Amino acid sequence: MDVLFQQLFNGLTVGSVYSLVALGLTLVYGILHIPNFAHGALYMVGAYITYTMMTSLGLHYVFAIVVSIISVGLISVLMERIVFHPLRDSTPIQHKVAAIGVLLFLEALAHYIWGADYQQMVTPYGQVIEVFGLTLTMQRILIVVTAIVAMILLYLFLKKTYTGASIIAMAQNREGAHLMGINTNKVAMLTFFIAGVLAALGASLTSPINLVFPSMGHLVILKAFVIIIIGGMGSIPGAILGGYILGFSESIGATYISSDYSDIIAFVLLIIILTIKPQGIFAKGEA
């Protein structure tokens, strides 16, 4: 029984990170209908910036994360301005290719600056504590708590502020939002900023448990796509729920089936879902 709870907790940590990444992806998709393949690269850059801030500038982990999320947010905005804004009226295939171009560039850049080696990020929260017979590390608790706080803040921002509501308005109807006097350019930039922040946050939180390397974003972005297809492209609650569903199924699958193939669970899940419902579970979420 202990094993099960331990695995459930692991699922919760993994799921929290997945949800953060998927949230950014789903927000961008909701606004611009772009499957942002470069999102995984932002995730990777986020981890590297935190790592560099800690090792070369000696910043504290928390401050390093703050620097990282702001820089990645800005990189994300820059990407929207340079790449996606000029392409706003073109065909879907062009969006995808452009995003892949950015992905390839950022990965090569990381490879160039930081090398191909796997880097270990040290966390000041490595303590192990016992709660109800479970062995938990502070870092994992930090991941879960931070992720949930971030999600609540995002929810409040989207529901309670005018700016946040304009994002939802634009996701629901772009022309309508424009007619109501919403500056769609600003909203698109803001959305990309939030997406970058969430990706960097997720990456920085999980890096001390995993490792930092140039292609670390590949698997995560693939899984994030699976999650937002499970949850409905553009749906925010769907992304959160989907993230945790995947996190739990992976950690339980790893224990009771095979740890070798735990990565494949996400894709099998996706193939089953798209085979049955080609438009995803909830066709075009309400956001």
Place this chain on the structure above:
Amino acid sequence: MAAIFSKRNVVIGLIVLAALFPYVARNDYYLHVLTLAFIWMIAVYGLNLLAGFTGYLSLAHAGFFAIGAYALGLLTVKAEMGFWPAFLLAPVITTGIGFLVGIIALRTKEHFFAIYTLCVGYIIYLVIDKWEGLTGGVRGLIGIPAPADIGPISLSTPIAQYYFVLTILLLVILVIYRIIHSLTGKTFIAIRNSEDLALSLGISTIKNKLLSFVLSTFFAGVAGALYASFIRFIGPDIGNLNITFDLLVYMIVGGIGTLSGPIVGTLLIVWLSQNLQFLQDYRMLIFGPLLTLIVIFSPRGIVGFIAGWFTNWKLRRKVNINQAQEQAEEV
């Protein structure tokens, strides 16, 4: 002037150039690079048929390339089959798997299709990587035989292999040309331009999309089988996403949805890569932004850009001639 540069003469000229290359270059390394480039072109033609002419971007293309390569490798090395039966069977196996994947994948559209095939590609890679009993896992497959002799013709020298691959490439281009200019090709283009419209005209979009998908996997399989017999060692890396992205770069730079795009793009990028050897792993620092820039500024790649410029030039000349005639009449 125009008569000399007619389409037919240019094509014949290029074929003669390609045929003479081994005697002009007299360099085994260049021959190797060019042969490999020809193999990539075949794969890019497959991708272009589906993405460029039918409008469905498949990101599992390297996966099918790898299936073709591993089919040939496993049939010759493990099943100890002769080269030619294996070489014929490998694309058939790839096409069979492509058919099964296509039936399901083509239920999805646009982004979903891209994401779905991305995941299919990754699964193919994972299976090759993890199924050590069959594929040898990360150690890969070694000792794949080179093409067997056809009667008195030996295919073991680099020059013979060059001509062998070139012949197959020319056949592939001919087949693609015939497809594009047939009713089937027009149907593919109709689906690309508007699937709903095609459907309303009574085109069975599902059947045609599946045909396009299966054909594209067939060419990937042919390219994979050629690759395996040419390099004679294969590892799971050939099914990796990076290969799909390489093929995508070749296609986009050359010109998506154009007949000569795959040749232009592949030659240009392979040539650039050779000249930018010092970049090696960082070559995507240049090709990544190049991909994005081309998509933004010239969506039909280099070929599309030149073709557009040429059409403009022709139009302008026509206008000039007309004006000149009018002026002459006035005088």
